[in-house]
Amino acid sequence: MKPALRLPVEAIAPGLHPLPPEAAAYATRVHRLGPGDPVVLFDPDRALEADAEIVEVGRRAVTVQVGALRPAARRPGREVTLLQGVGKGDKLDAIVRDATELGATRIVPVLCERSVARPDAARAARWRRIAVEAARQCGRGDAPVIAPPSSFAAAAREAASGDALRICLDPAADGPIGPSLAALGGRAVILMVGPEGGLTVDELAVAEAAGFTRVTLGQLVLRTETVCAAVLGAVLALAGP
Amino acid sequence: MKPALRLPVEAIAPGLHPLPPEAAAYATRVHRLGPGDPVVLFDPDRALEADAEIVEVGRRAVTVQVGALRPAARRPGREVTLLQGVGKGDKLDAIVRDATELGATRIVPVLCERSVARPDAARAARWRRIAVEAARQCGRGDAPVIAPPSSFAAAAREAASGDALRICLDPAADGPIGPSLAALGGRAVILMVGPEGGLTVDELAVAEAAGFTRVTLGQLVLRTETVCAAVLGAVLALAGP
Numbered sequence: 001m002k003p004a005l006r007l008p009v010e011a012i013a014p015g016l017h018p019l020p021p022e023a024a025a026y027a028t029r030v031h032r033l034g035p036g037d038p039v040v041l042f043d044p045d046r047a048l049e050a051d052a053e054i055v056e057v058g059r060r061a062v063t064v065q066v067g068a069l070r071p072a073a074r075r076p077g078r079e080v081t082l083l084q085g086v087g088k089g090d091k092l093d094a095i096v097r098d099a100t101e102l103g104a105t106r107i108v109p110v111l112c113e114r115s116v117a118r119p120d121a122a123r124a125a126r127w128r129r130i131a132v133e134a135a136r137q138c139g140r141g142d143a144p145v146i147a148p149p150s151s152f153a154a155a156a157r158e159a160a161s162g163d164a165l166r167i168c169l170d171p172a173a174d175g176p177i178g179p180s181l182a183a184l185g186g187r188a189v190i191l192m193v194g195p196e197g198g199l200t201v202d203e204l205a206v207a208e209a210a211g212f213t214r215v216t217l218g219q220l221v222l223r224t225e226t227v228c229a230a231v232l233g234a235v236l237a238l239a240g241p
Numbered sequence: 242m243k244p245a246l247r248l249p250v251e252a253i254a255p256g257l258h259p260l261p262p263e264a265a266a267y268a269t270r271v272h273r274l275g276p277g278d279p280v281v282l283f284d285p286d287r288a289l290e291a292d293a294e295i296v297e298v299g300r301r302a303v304t305v306q307v308g309a310l311r312p313a314a315r316r317p318g319r320e321v322t323l324l325q326g327v328g329k330g331d332k333l334d335a336i337v338r339d340a341t342e343l344g345a346t347r348i349v350p351v352l353c354e355r356s357v358a359r360p361d362a363a364r365a366a367r368w369r370r371i372a373v374e375a376a377r378q379c380g381r382g383d384a385p386v387i388a389p390p391s392s393f394a395a396a397a398r399e400a401a402s403g404d405a406l407r408i409c410l411d412p413a414a415d416g417p418i419g420p421s422l423a424a425l426g427g428r429a430v431i432l433m434v435g436p437e438g439g440l441t442v443d444e445l446a447v448a449e450a451a452g453f454t455r456v457t458l459g460q461l462v463l464r465t466e467t468v469c470a471a472v473l474g475a476v477l478a479l480a481g482p
Contacts, residue, residue: 074460101467103459138461177478218344218477219315220379226342229467230474236459237418237475 004038004051005031006139008132012043012050014066024062027054039064044132044143047072072141076103079164079188080235082144083155085112085195086119087224095228096127100134100144102232107131108147110155114197119149152203155192160210164188168207169231170199171221173214177231180213181238189235193227245279245292246272247380249373253284253291255307265303268295280305285373285384288313313382317344320405320429321476323385324396326353326436327360328465336469337368341375341385343473348372349388351396355438360390393444396433397451405429407453410472411445412462414455418472421454422479430476434468 007023019027027033035054041064042049048069056063082104084095092109099107107127109119127146135143150158159166165187167180192199192207199207204214217230248264260268268274276295282305283290289310297304323345325336333350340348348368350360368387376384391399400407406425408418410433433440433453440448445455458471 098467098470101461101463102471103461138463140461181478217474220342220344220381222342222379226339226470229339229470230343230477233458233471233474234478236471237422238479 004040005033006040006042006136008044008136008143009041010043010045012041012048012066012069014050014068016055016063016065018061018063028057028062041066042072042136042141044135044141047075047142049073049141074139075142076105076140078103078186078235079106080104080232081106081108081159081164081188081190082228082232083108083110083159083190083192084228085110085193085199085224086115086117086149087195088116091196091225092119092127093130095225096130096144096146097134098225098229099232100131100140101138102229103236104144104232105142106145106147108155108158109149110152110192111149112152112195112203113200115195124148153206156206156210156212159190159192159212162188164190166190166192166207166210166212167231168192168199168204168212168214169194169217169227170204170214171216171219173216175213175215177215177217177234180215181234184235184238191228191231191235193224193231196224245281246274247281247283247377249285249377249384250282251284251286253282253289253307253310255291255309257296257304257306259302259304269298269303282307283313283377283382285376285382288316288383290314290382315380316383317346317381319344319427319476320347321345321473322347322349322400322405322429322431323469323473324349324351324400324431324433325469326351326434326440326465327356327358327390328436329357332437332466333360333364333368334371336466337371337385337387338375339466339470340473341372341381342379343470344477345385345473346383347386347388349396349399350390351393351433352390353393353436353444354441356436365389394447397447397453400431400433400453401451403429405431407431407433407451408472409433409440409445409448409453409455410435410458410468411440411455412457412460414457416454416456418456418458418475421456422475425476425479432469432472432476434465434472437465
C-alpha cells in the first residue's frame with residue numbers, strides 16, 4: 001500500500017479546515033485524490049503532523065478533517081547549520097534541496113567576497129518553498145530555517161558562540177575532515193562552505209578567529225554544491241542522524 | 242598566479258603534437274591562450290600527465306610542445322565502484338559528475354526493475370565526456386571507467402568476487418551505514434544505489450546473496466542522486482581518499 005500523501009500546511013489544527021490552495025491543487029489535480037482519501041498534513045515550522053481525510057472537493061476549496069496533532073515522526077536529531085557562500089545563478093536552489101534531505105536545520109546564505117549574485121527577497125521565498133517541498137518528498141516533518149542572506153562577518157560572528165563543531169571547508173587546508181567528525185559526538189555542527197572560487201585569505205582568517213577549523217575533503221577541488229552533500233552525508237554516516 | 246589550464250588528451254606523448262580539436266578550441270577560444278602559454282595535459286585513461294607549452298596557433302591546428310610524462314599527481318587512493326540504478330532523464334549525468342569529483346573509479350549504470358530509461362551508446366559516450374570534464378575541473382588526473390549498462394543480475398554477479406566492502410543503500414534496512422564504513426580500512430568499496438522508487442524486494446535479495454550489506458543513511462527517503470554524493474562523501478571523510 002502506498003503511504004498517504006504528505007502535504008505541508010502551516011499552522012495545522014484538529015477539526016474541519018480548507019487546505020491551502022497549493023496543497024489542495026496538488027492533492028486533487030496532480031494526485032487525483034477525492035473525498036475519503038487519507039492524507040498526512042505536516043507543519044514544517046512547528047514539526048507537527050496529523051492524519052487527515054479529504055471530506056469535500058469543491059470548486060473553490062478542498063476541505064479536510066484533521067485528526068490529533070503529534071510531533072513529526074522523522075526529523076533531524078542534531079542541529080546542523082550550513083553557512084553557504086552564495087554562488088552564481090540557481091546553485092543555491094539545489095543546495096537547499098540537498099541540505100534539507102541530508103538533515104540541515106538552518107541554512108544561511110552568506111555573501112562572500114567572491115559571491116556574484118545578490119539574492120533578493122523573492123529568491124529567499126523561493127528557497128523556503130524548495131525546502132518545504134524537499135521535506136515533503138523525503139518524509140521529513142520539519143523544514144530547515146532559511147535565514148536572510150548575511151554578510152560573511154555577521155555569519156562568522158553569529159556562529160562563534162555556543163557549543164558546536166565548527167568546520168570550514170578549504171581545499172588548501174592541511175588536515176582532512178575525518179578526525180573532526182570522529183570527535184563530533186552529539187554536538188551541533190556549523191559548516192561553512194565558500195562560493196565558486198572559494199573563500200578568500202581574509203575570510204578564512206575571520207573564520208578561524210570565530211572558532212572554525214579549516215579542513216579538506218580529499219585532495220580534489222569540489223564544486224560548492226558537491227561539498228554540501230558530501231559533508232552532510234559524512235555527518236549523517238559518521239555520527240548518526 | 243593561476244595554475245596552468247588542464248586539458249584532457251588521450252595518449253599523450255612527449256614532443257611536438259597537435260591538440261585534439263576540442264582541447265584546442267577550449268584553450269584558445271574559451272581561455273584565449275596563445276604561443277608561450279603553459280598548459281598541463283592529462284591522459285584520463287592512463288592517469289599520466291605532462292607539462293606542455295603552446296607553440297603555434299594555426300587556423301587548423303594548435304601545436305604544443307609536450308614535456309616528460311609523469312604519473313598524475315591527484316587520483317583516488319581507493320577503488321570505489323558505483324553500481325547506479327538508471328533513473329529517469331539525465332539524472333545519471335549529474336551522478337557521473339558528482340561521483341568523479343568524489344573519487345569513484347568505476348561507474349556501472351544498472352538497469353533495474355524500476356529503471357525507466359534504457360540508455361543507448363550515445364548516452365554512454367556522453368557520460369564518458371562528462372566524467373573527463375569533471376576530472377579536468379576538479380584536478381583529478383584520471384577519470385572513472387564508465388562501464389556499459391548492465392543488468393542487475395550481471396552487476397551483482399560481477400561485484401560478488403574479490404575483497405571489498407559491499408554496501409547497498411536501502412531506506413528500509415535495519416542498520417545505519419556508519420559501522421560498515423568505520424570497518425572499511427584500506428579496502429575497495431562497491432556501492433549499490435537503486436533508481437527512483439528504489440530496488441525491489443527481489444533485487445535486494447540478489448544483492449544480499451552477492452555479499453552486499455543493506456544499510457540506511459538516516460531515516461529520510463533520499464533522491465537517488467543525493468545518495469551517491471552523500472555516501473561517497475562519507476567514504477572520503479571517514480576513511481581518507
